[in-house]
Amino acid sequence: MIRGLYTSGWSLMANSKKMDVVSNNLANADTNGYKEDIAIFETFPEKLTRRINDTRSASNPSAKVGNMRLGSDIGEIFTNYEQGKLAKTGNNLDFAIQNSKSAFFTIGKPDGDGNIQEYYSRDGAFVVNSLNQLVTKDGLYVMGQNGPVTLDSDNFTVNNDGSIVQDGVVVDKLRISEFTDTRSLIKAGSNLVQKDESTEEQPFTGTISQGFLEGSNINVVKEMVDMISVMRSYEANQRLLQAQDSTLEKVVNQVGSVR
Known part of the structure; x- marks a missing residue:
């Protein structure tokens, strides 16, 4: 009976952990480039139970009661990197990655020492700051081949390969990072991901679409x-x-009572 209490608890x-995952997905259903998280259940390891401080039994000096399983637990939070639907905005500061679910815009985030740490995002809703730098809506740098992308004005075009053209001249190229296996990526908050030591990059195989934004891949009904x-x-x-609990209460207060 005590085992049943542990299993149900x-x-x-x-289920509370899975509810957190589902709720977060629903909260980000309208977030550009957000990727669905999926809670993966796994069998909880079998545990050996013992009677605490009771090794005096001649028939069972080990105090072992037996093995117990606690049902299942959340073993992994898997992220689904399938591409979301594209929406045409007509804004030349909006970009979407097509034909590759493992490619990301490279985002630069300054640390306390002034160094730029690299993160990655599928959210291509960018703006131009006061220094004519292309940045995210949180003010983080959009990285190009020459560092943070700096423009002469917001009048520019971007080719399918990410090349940035102003006045007929290629001034920079968006740094698009594509990975061989997205399972090694780690969500870092603010719609960003980061790689770990095992993450490997490969040449960009997709295309860049200017004037489009990628929506989340959340299926709200699901x-x-x-x-x-x-x-x-x-x-x-x-x-x-x-x-x-009710049955245990009866066992303690009624069955075990001495009359």
Whole structure:
């Protein structure tokens, strides 16, 4: 019975974690370039249970009670990098990456020492700051081959390969980073990802579309169905926990009473 309490309690925590993931997906359904997170359940490892401070039994000096499984737990948060739908904006400061789900705009974020740390994003909604630099809406640098992209004006065009043309002259080229395996990427907040030591880059195979933005790849209907499913599972485990607690109370107060 105590095992049932642990199993139901652990399932409540696992479903609570999944609800956080689903809620975050729904909250970012309208975020440019946002990628869906998927909670992956795995079987919780089997645990050996013992009676605490009870090794005096002649028949069972080890105090072992037996093995117990706590059901399932969230083993991994998998990110789905499938491309979202493109929307035409007509704004020459908006860009979208097409025909490659593993390519990203390279974003530069200054650290406390003045060095620029590289991050990556699919959100191509950029603006021009007071220094005529192309930046994200959070003020982070959009990186080109020569460092942060600097423009003479906001009148420019970008070719399919990311080349930036002003007055008929190529002044820079967007630095597009494409990776061999997106599973090694780590979400860093603010719609950015970063790579780890195992991440490998490859040549850019997609195209850049100016005047377009990529939406999120969130299927709102699917996420709502998942939310309802998680809520029902949570409520079922809650009722099981209450039932087991009620039965345990009767065992302690009634069955075990001396008359």
